[in-house]
Amino acid sequence: MTSSPPTALITGVSGQDGMYLARRLMAEGWRVVGTVRPGLSSIARMGPYLTGVQVVDHDLLDTTGFGDLLSRFSPRAVYNLAAFSAVGASWSDPELVARTNLVAVAEMLETLLRHRDKNSSDVRFFQASSAEVFGSRVQGALDEETPHRPRTPYAVAKSAAHHLVISYREHHDLFACNGILFNHESPFRGHQFVAGRIARAAATAACGGRAPVALGDLDVERDWGAAVDHVEAMRLSLAHDRPGDYVIATGTTHTLRDMLDAAFASVGRDDAEDHVEMMPHLWSATQADSLCGDPGRARRELGWSATTSFEDLIATMVAVDVRRITTGVAESESYLS
Numbered sequence: 001m002t003s004s005p006p007t008a009l010i011t012g013v014s015g016q017d018g019m020y021l022a023r024r025l026m027a028e029g030w031r032v033v034g035t036v037r038p039g040l041s042s043i044a045r046m047g048p049y050l051t052g053v054q055v056v057d058h059d060l061l062d063t064t065g066f067g068d069l070l071s072r073f074s075p076r077a078v079y080n081l082a083a084f085s086a087v088g089a090s091w092s093d094p095e096l097v098a099r100t101n102l103v104a105v106a107e108m109l110e111t112l113l114r115h116r117d118k119n120s121s122d123v124r125f126f127q128a129s130s131a132e133v134f135g136s137r138v139q140g141a142l143d144e145e146t147p148h149r150p151r152t153p154y155a156v157a158k159s160a161a162h163h164l165v166i167s168y169r170e171h172h173d174l175f176a177c178n179g180i181l182f183n184h185e186s187p188f189r190g191h192q193f194v195a196g197r198i199a200r201a202a203a204t205a206a207c208g209g210r211a212p213v214a215l216g217d218l219d220v221e222r223d224w225g226a227a228v229d230h231v232e233a234m235r236l237s238l239a240h241d242r243p244g245d246y247v248i249a250t251g252t253t254h255t256l257r258d259m260l261d262a263a264f265a266s267v268g269r270d271d272a273e274d275h276v277e278m279m280p281h282l283w284s285a286t287q288a289d290s291l292c293g294d295p296g297r298a299r300r301e302l303g304w305s306a307t308t309s310f311e312d313l314i315a316t317m318v319a320v321d322v323r324r325i326t327t328g329v330a331e332s333e334s335y336l337s
């Protein structure tokens with residue numbers, strides 16, 4: 001008799017990470033149920049990449065719906081990736097950000113407890129925390145013990161959710177992990193984020209056009225990794241024999257100038273800064289000049305490290321945008337290879 005595969009529930013499956021994680025888990029033999037926001041969802045855009053995923057509607061703001069999902073699908077693992085994920089835009093509606101990125105997590109943790117008590121079944125829980133929790137005045141490589149000094153509505157909510165996860169793990173013995181995610185990108189993250197905008201500018205230039213990218217400060221440094229690598233650390237966090245919190249980062253930084261140069265160099269150009277419009281107001285004092293993660297714990301305990309180079313990541317993003325521009329096809333599963 002063959003046993004049925006374990007089920008993983010991913011919130012935000014039509015986001016960048018949800019898509020990559022779903023594909024990774026299915027390759028490992030999991031059945032994946034993924035939630036999308038009703039009505040507004042990016043599922044129409046990401047559909048080509050989600051073959052095999054059972055997609056269901058669920059709004060994080062519907063605090064009772066999560067219990068129904070647990071009863072209906074009996075997942076062995078839940079990855080909470082859905083979020084109000086744009087840091088700068090979080091100033092536009094702090095209350096919505098708090099409800100989406102904090103209150104919904106509190107409800108999930110409480111519901112998981114009730115589910116455990118009722119069904120005697122432990123469901124493992126992964127929370128997408130963020131390097132933004134460390135705030136703006138940081139130095140050196142940041143690890144799991146670095147204090148939080150959140151300075152945006154996004155970071156405040158993510159930090160509080162992070163501490164709730166630890167509280168439920170320590171107080172209720174829930175198998176719950178935080179992945180402290182540093183920036184990670186792919187051709188599928190959406191062009192509102194800076195790496196996507198730079199990739200699009202380079203691809204447009206490569207195709208003979210011009211689409212200048214507005215940037216606030218070229219010297220800002222981030223620890224940029226590849227989404228395809230970071231979701232593997234998420235998977236390993238819940239596959240480990242005990243729960244914990246992990247910095248998920250490459251351990252190296254690059255500036256926005258490096259990113260521009262890498263993007264334009266990947267299409268044989270050295271005129272990157274001619275395609276930039278400097279707009280200093282885009283930079284905010286609540287953002288860090290530099291954010292670098294120390295992924296030592298993830299390496300030691302999970303055996304994980306990032307494998308995609310910065311240059312390869314940026315070149316892939318530009319190459320996919322060139323294909324989008326030249327074919328007129330916005331999304332295609334072939335863009336994954």
Ligand code: NDP
Pocket residue numbers: 011012013014015016017018036037038040041042043058059060061080081082083084085086100128129130131181182183184185189
């Ligand atoms: P995306 O923005 O690509 O995906 C977020 C998903 O959440 C989207 O599919 C969005 O749906 C969904 N969502 C937003 N609001 C709701 C809601 N009310 N109900 C249901 N779904 C909702 O983010 P990423 O995949 O890049 O990131 C995954 C997680 O990792 C997020 O929690 C993010 O905050 C965190 N993170 C990401 C980093 C990065 O560099 N990518 C860095 C640090 C943390 P819709 O498409 O409908 O808006």
